[in-house]
Amino acid sequence: KQEVTQIPAALSVPEGENLVLNCSFTDSAIYNLQWFRQDPGKGLTSLLLIQSSQREQTSGRLNASLDKSSGRSTLYIAASQPGDSATYLCAVTIYNQGGKLIFGQGTELSVKP
Amino acid sequence: ETGVTQTPRHLVMGMTNKKSLKCEQHLGHNAMYWYKQSAKKPLELMFVYNFKEQTENNSVPSRFSPECPNSSHLFLHLHTLQPEDSALYLCASSQGAYFTGELFFGEGSRLTVL
Numbered sequence: 001k002q003e004v005t006q007i008p009a010a011l012s013v014p015e016g017e018n019l020v021l022n023c024s025f026t027d028s029a030i031y032n033l034q035w036f037r038q039d040p041g042k043g044l045t046s047l048l049l050i051q052s053s054q055r056e057q058t059s060g061r062l063n064a065s066l067d068k069s070s071g072r073s074t075l076y077i078a079a080s081q082p083g084d085s086a087t088y089l090c091a092v093t094i095y096n097q098g099g100k101l102i103f104g105q106g107t108e109l110s111v112k113p
Numbered sequence: 114e115t116g117v118t119q120t121p122r123h124l125v126m127g128m129t130n131k132k133s134l135k136c137e138q139h140l141g142h143n144a145m146y147w148y149k150q151s152a153k154k155p156l157e158l159m160f161v162y163n164f165k166e167q168t169e170n171n172s173v174p175s176r177f178s179p180e181c182p183n184s185s186h187l188f189l190h191l192h193t194l195q196p197e198d199s200a201l202y203l204c205a206s207s208q209g210a211y212f213t214g215e216l217f218f219g220e221g222s223r224l225t226v227l
Contacts, residue, residue, distance in 0.1 A: 004155070034215065034216060036218075041201075041221075041223070042220055042221070043115070043117075043119075043203055043218040043219050043220040043221045044203065044205075044216075044218040045115065045218070046115075046215050046216060046217060046218075049215045089156070091156075091216075100158055100161070100169060100171075101146075101156075101158060101216065102155075102158075103155040103156040104155060105153075105154070105155045106155075
């Protein structure tokens, strides 16, 4: 059974710091891995999608890496800003199971001015 | 604006009521999903539809009844709910063979069952 774990559960950093959020999954047979951002009481916004054949994706100050063999992904945020404060979720699409995404519980990030 | 619109945004209902949640996507996607997000728990997949056909029912109680009349619209009909069903219900859509496409979510419908 695929399980997705995100560490840490919560993180507080001062503005300007570079930071790394971690995601691990137990079964390497995945289609892709996606990172999302969720603001309180809101829906999820897709940040980056990494296909199983890719190693990393970049968008602005965000960089996500994928190491399928070890079951790990990291989301790197450069020069953090207070507007980055949100919950960050990772999810994997399970191979051959019809679009089933398995989510981690998320990392709640707070960037202090 | 993600191209996925959910209504209503907030809903309060008693245990004997019947209500429906609506989702519409303007992205031309072929797959649509219902997820449940409860406090302090990971998102749980409820239903998956691909080209209007249900491909996944993740052991959801029958008091939740999905309907997908076309690839752009998805409903979740609610009947005789329990207080523990109170949660944020999220609709999503995606494109691509074997569900490899990026997932786009709506803002969610916050349901409170009294």
